[in-house]
Amino acid sequence: MTTIRINDTTLRDGSHAIRHQYTADQVRRVVRALDDANVEMIEVTHGDGLGGSSFNYGFSHTNDLDLIEVAVDEAKNAQIACLLLPGLGTIDDLKEAHRRGARMVRIATHCTEADISIKHFQAARELGMETGGFLMLSHRISPQELAAQARIMVDAGCQCVFVVDSAGALIMEQASDRVAALVDEIGEEAQVGFHGHQNLSFGVTNSVLAVRAGARQIDGSLAGLGAGAGNSPTEVLAVAFERLGIKHGVNVEKILAAAEDVLKPMVDRLPMMDRGSIVQGQMGVYNSFLLHAERAATRYGVPVADILQEIGRRGYVGGQEDMIIDVAVALAS
Structure with a gap:
């Protein structure tokens, strides 16, 4: 029987959906509930990771390092993880997160830029942290090209590389073929994971197919709370995997x-x-752009779908949130 780990990102990816306004009390309550449900890994940071609280990405209600400390204090069994985007978060941020109790880090790059993560993986392994690698917007390149990027991460010290469907754009075999390519490339040296979104309603289906292709870690968030149309719901993943005889250890009643x-x-x-959010999946637009595009649409009187379609045509990637205003202004004029 296949055994996988379901990771929960409610307190990280879910932060996008609430404009990064989690309070310490909310984090404490969510961690308690997830921990009671036997979720093994809980990710906690600003939606854009360590150092993400900023004008460009949106200011947090509470410093993410403080939220990590609260989560660590509340969790009895679960491991608390953080996210880091090189160029936004720093190795000093990583060391401080580790000091506050984070024991896993997922280092995220655009799918063609794995090389910028090397020193961060090395630093994390020196700290004794479990490491995951996020290859974001994985639909943008072929399975073979994605596998080559995964190889860079594994050689740097990554223990699980995630095919990240940041736009909810992958449909069925488009997801599983990428997972299979990574398994072929790194399967004996590291695990492969999958992080899905619901823009085209394939997040859970893609997660199931990812497991059948060899993925051993799957991400979800409670009630699907996350960027764009949201993540694969953790509670649905738990029930679906149970129905399919895929062991995961999460208590279904408690996660519901x-x-x-x-x-x-x-x-x-x-x-x-x-x-x-459907246009995001259609055009392959980074999911965290949605609320930024909605604000720009209101300010400049342009339909949000038009903004997102143009962003898709221009091929913007994470980190280019400030350029959404340029699109809105151009469309308005």
């Missing part, structure tokens, strides 16, 4: 309660497959 009774009352708006 965590989503329904703990997370949902905290948030004013859950992600949905609306016109804007």
Whole structure:
């Protein structure tokens, strides 16, 4: 029987959906519920990772390092992880997160830029941290090209490379073929993971196919809370995998309660497959752009879907949030 680990990103990717306004008390309650449900890894940071609280990405309500410390204090069994984007977060940030109790880091780069993660993986391994690598917008390159980027991460010290569908653009075999290519390249040396989004409603399906292709870590978030149309819902993943005989160790009843009774009352708006987020999946637009595009649409009187379509045509990637205003101004004029 296949055994996998379900990672929960409610307190990181979910931060996008609430404009990074998590409080320490909310983090404590979510961690308690996830820990009680036997979730083994809980990711906690600003949506854009360590150092993400900024004018360009959005300011956090509470410093993410403080949130990590709260999460570590609350968790009895779960490992607390953080996310780092090289060029935004620094190795000093990583060392401080480790000092606060984070024991895993996922280092995220654009799918063609794995080489900028090398020193960060090396630093994390020197600290004794578990390491994961995020190859974002994985739909942008072929499975073979993605596998070559995964090789760079593994050689640098990455222990699990994730095919990250940052736009919710991958459909079925487009996801599993990428996972299979990574397994062929690094399968004996590191694990492969999958991080899905729901823009075209394939997040859970893609996760199942990823496991069948050899993935051993799968990401979700409670109630799908996350960027764009949201992530694969952790509670749905747990039930689907249980139905399919895929072992994961998460307590299904408790994870359902965590989503329904703990997370949902905290948030004013859950992600949905609306016109804007569907266009993101259609055009391959980075999911964290959605709320930025909505604000620009309101300010300049341009339909949000038009902004996202133009962003897709221009091929913008994570880190270019400030250029969304340029698109809105150009369309308005």
